[in-house]
Amino acid sequence: MDVFDREMSRETIFKDRNVLSPHYLPDHLPHREAEIERIMKILAPSLKGKKPNNIFIYGKTGTGKTATVKHVIDKLIQAKEKYNANVGSVYINCRTHNRKYQILLKIAEILYPDENFMGFASTHLYDRIMDYIQNTGVIYVVVLDEVDQVKDVDDLLYMLTRANDHLQQGHIAIIGISNNVTFMDKLDPRSKSTLMQEEMVFPPYNAVQLKSILSERVAQAFKPGMCKDSALELAAAYAAQESGDARYALKLILRAGDIADEKGEPVSDIHVKQARSAVEEDIVLDLISTLPEHPAIVLYAIASLIREGGKYPTLGGESGEKFLFSGEVYEKYEKVCREWARKPRSARWYREYLKELEMMGLITLTMSGKGIRGNTQLIKLAFSPDKVLSAIEKKFE
DNA sequence: CCTCCACAGGAAGCGCAGGAGT
């Protein structure tokens, strides 16, 4: 009996592990009923051949934006069959298709599945797309997930929305999804007003909501009684702390499930706690791997200063939390740069790196208030310095 | 109260790379 045989014959606590994967689309989305209804209402005119409004959806990661939209699109396609309506749709993830050209190409490829558009100019793609819509009179819903990733958004939106003015029949409707608040400010006012005919904000889930989301999935993923209620509750509580991220909650339970499965035990609190540390490590590693060189060095400077205690250790003394001063970190950053034979960036740009690191959730920034001279940012590391340091050292070999 | 500190963050501009237009 070899390893394969033993693994195959082993009893597992999972019924369907796949249900917990980040790509799994559940049939039922708890606590998003109102959002689903609103989007359906907005899209409903398309079934009668009328143009629906464009929608812009904003919400933090793990608030169910993508799942909700995909769910509604599924329903729209079902309704299309039922009422024999002339509607179509594409879902495009702009992280992988982050330029106007790639998006037009993707649309063209779907509209003309038998043709090869490689190497065609984007104006040609545009014309062909317009031809299709004009000739068929279809109402075409384009979902742009993570729109903020598109380099030439203004161009793209202008092109797609202005197209509608030239169409005698048919229409392009846009659903934009983003988790970046500042994205709206960077938009051209014209594209802003067209994209945001309807604006929706998806709030983060609270602990109670996360619990009910988890329990639905857990019931499908594990065999009966193989995931304790307390474990589920703990995972929900951890995720609620992490800004209500349902994806994080699912990751936790999946990881905890794997740990428990290995031992052949039902999932309990201990496994969730272990999973948390493991998932956190994954996240740190993942974030740092995509980090450009200089932000990584800045982060390294922060982590090593935290470990050394910093120039002004535990100032303020609030629960012993260690804060660093912006200037102090910049000096350290310059020093590390010299040691690693890199030319340090200017202090101005260093501040941009700090903001970037904050947006990624690697550090937290607080403006200095009472008790501190001058007006400066106080920097706190979101993860353990040792994990961060080793991850960055690994990155630089 | 004024001044100084220790920065924050806006504006302008620069060199470069890669596409679009011709």
Add this chain to the structure above:
DNA sequence: ACTCCTGCGCTTCCTGTGGAGG
């Protein structure tokens, strides 16, 4: 093949801000 244009990453310069210190 060539110019032109545009976005990106960055520097330089500058004005603004909130509290400390005298």
